[in-house]
Amino acid sequence: METAPKPGRDIPPKKDKLPTKKKRPRRYWEEETTPTAAAASPGPPPNKKRNRELRPQKPKNTHTAKKSRVSRKPQIVQKPRERRDAEPPRSLSGAQDPFPGPAPVSMEVAQKFRRIDKSKKLPHSKSKTRSRLEVAEAEEEEISVKAARSELLLTEEPGFLEGEDGEDTAKIRQADIVEAVDIASAAKHFDLNLRQFGPYRLNYSQTGRHLAFGGRRGHVAALDWVTKKLMCEINVMEAVRDIRFLHSEALLAVAQNRWLHIYDNQGIELHCIRRCDRVTRLEFLPFHFLLATSSETGFLTYLDVSVGKIVAALNARAGRLDVMTQNPYNAVIHLGHSNGTVSLWSPAMKEPLAKILCHRGGVRAVAVDSTGTYMATSGLDHQLKIFDLRGTFQPLSARTLPQGAGHLAFSQRGLLAAGMGDVVNIWAGQGKASPPSLEKPYLTHRLSGPVHGLQFCPFEDVLGVGHSGGITSMLVPGAAEPNFDGLESNPYRSRKQRQEWEVKALLEKVPAELICLDPRALAEVDVISLEQAKKERIERLGYDPESKAPFQPKPKLKGRSSTASLVKRKRKVMDEEHRDKVRQSLEQQPQKQEKAVKPTGARPSALDRFVR
């Protein structure tokens, strides 16, 4: 029930009121000394996740204050700001906003949207550049808070699976999960029994809507696995070693026994690329439109599918290549070798970008997570290791497996699946950003035959397994990113949307030369060029320190260029340069002495006499 506000509080005093000197007329912003506001607004509820809450500097109370005034005579209110912000504004009904100000935002979420690396020191720049950088940093802070607040609008929540009363989630069977879950999700678990055409390898398209699989004896099929609508099913009459979707579900690349073939999703063969022969593994780099193939002959070939040219054919010089994966963060190809090393390749360089020694025996499987932070490898020494890729390339954790894992896959939220024989184990981490903890598996499943292919479906909580008995689709709650971006990959896109997306993606195709370990290299200050430009400036002003050609005395006429005089002239120039150098070093010496004196803050030892 709402009562009318008392006149003394909100409404400014009327003009015909008798001015009594005893009682000063009270302005509407002046409250009694005991505000009931504090009790009425309990504040935002505490959330155990939020460690620090970020409140913006100026709450927008001034706007609401004006609205809440009863509009008698609009008087110009000139009052100091602090008074207005002192207590929460009153509305006409007397109700108050229990959560005044904009919604608080946690620091980690805001940190996710920040891109400037403040720890990096830039070379000394002009004050104008520095002020612009400061403005950019301040802007970025504000914007990251806004972006973090926009996460409220995301509709879906990730899945989860928790055992009760200390139950081990690894013991929960797929059948139990199917029973406990809703009917739409239960339909995502299916088994295709295809024993006739050999062990199967599979691939999901970028959006996660379509599935392509190929059997060792030539059976190739593509279907929309959600609606179970078959797009095509053919037998290519040759051994199929690997299969991949190209940029959309319209095209398939099949690595057959002899050569690489490209098929339409209706089963029509479009291309036969004879330059890629005896291919064992395929990887498609979606933002560069590059198909990377590794072959038995030891070559890593990059094929640009938008123009149809081979961009680079690199000789890895390590024998047969049959372990390959891509790093989705920087489009670098990881190859595993039989001497226990993993090498990182980019089409721009003939040599590997890096070589990491991982195992004592050969490497049998490599997988990189979607943020490019962790790499999981497993080898013939029955070890499963997780490496840190964005810093020190050191192993973070290791685990001995009873049987070596021949296949590894990461999910979008950081779950790791390993296929060992006919058993699949899945490990989970703490949150999205932490590596999976290899202590206890999250889920396990036994299949009807040894595993030959493993991939998590992009935006669904499903793991696709290709084995010698066919294809199985397993339910893995909490594997996938719940909220997709409609403009990047939209599983519910229409034909028109797909066409528009394809055109835009082709226009934005990143050239292959830009692939390197740090994808943000283009946005960094090119320190090398900067120093080069500085040097050039010094040169223009008069003297050029390094780029001096050795002095050649000009040949003179009239007998003045005899050998002796040439030597004399040369010596003169050399002495002058020597003098300059000595002068410079004399100037630098006192600076060095200063530096050397400082660090000896420790206790004096007998060896100090040998310190220069």
Added chain:
Amino acid sequence: MKVKMLSRNPDNYVRETKLDLQRVPRNYDPTLHPFEVPREYVRALNATKLERVRIWNLTKRNCIRTIQAHEGFVRGICTRFCGSSFFTVGDDKTVKQWKMDGPGFGEEEEPLHTILGKTVYTGIDHHWKEGIFATCGQQVDIWDEQKTSPICSMTWGFDSISSVKFNPIETFLLGSCASDRNIVLYDMRQATPLKKVILDMRTNTICWNPMEAFIFTAANEDYKEVYHTKRMQHVICVKWTSDSKYIMCGSDEMNIRLWKANASEKLGVLTSREKTAKDYNQKLKEKFQYHPHIKRIARHRHLPKPIYSQIQEQRIMKEARRRKEVNRLKHSKPGSVPMVSEKKKHVVAVVK
């Protein structure tokens, strides 16, 4: 056990009828958008190339209107501050005022107002706030728009004055350049000249800095944007419109041409999507402007052959002069050859 699977209701993601818009849920998480920097770089490259391609396709620039203005050369042109009309002066000793909009269908192109003068006028400029304009020829005349004879005339020296400009901020100030290599500043209120600067090269025109009241640029031969056609002969004068969308130029063959300043710009009312796309492209070009490939494309201008070869020549000459200076500096005793800044090098004297 507690289990929940991620399951989406297609009704929330697919539109209901054909007549609805498509639903596009957004997630701005950077992990879902990899390769931000290279993709934006490619977009910036595309934006720069698109601008250049449009310029090529429109025969270098788009000419909108041609007016037969004077008998004889058109010597000067300027717009009125309101933007609805502009003035021209020519070799036929007249000052004419024209409407900015083109003539309607079937109408002849007629000037709004014509003033007959006594001598040839070589330049004209309009006051930034009042209805006053100044012409120059033998002397600097200040005119009122309604009157047919000048309010006052000012002169210093016995040479012809090639151009006159009003200061946009201190609106009573005028600057003029004369053919004996000097620049003279005038005060309109007192109707007297203020100061004279003699330079070592003749200036063709000056331009006041709109942000800083007392700074102006004297122009000899620098140009950034190039507008050219085969039919246009010797260009005498050039002017921007105040909305910075058009450029007008008067030339020797007695024509005034109106050009689009940004050839690849779309005129007229833009939809909000077009505006966002345009702003995004602008910002991308700004962000990546220093990268070598993008800089190369953005700087590229197609020039007619005589101008191009002249530029090459000038560059070689300038390089030679600079090298000589540098060598002189290098091989003399440090301090004996004074380093003169580029600004002061060209000023010969200042007369009060």
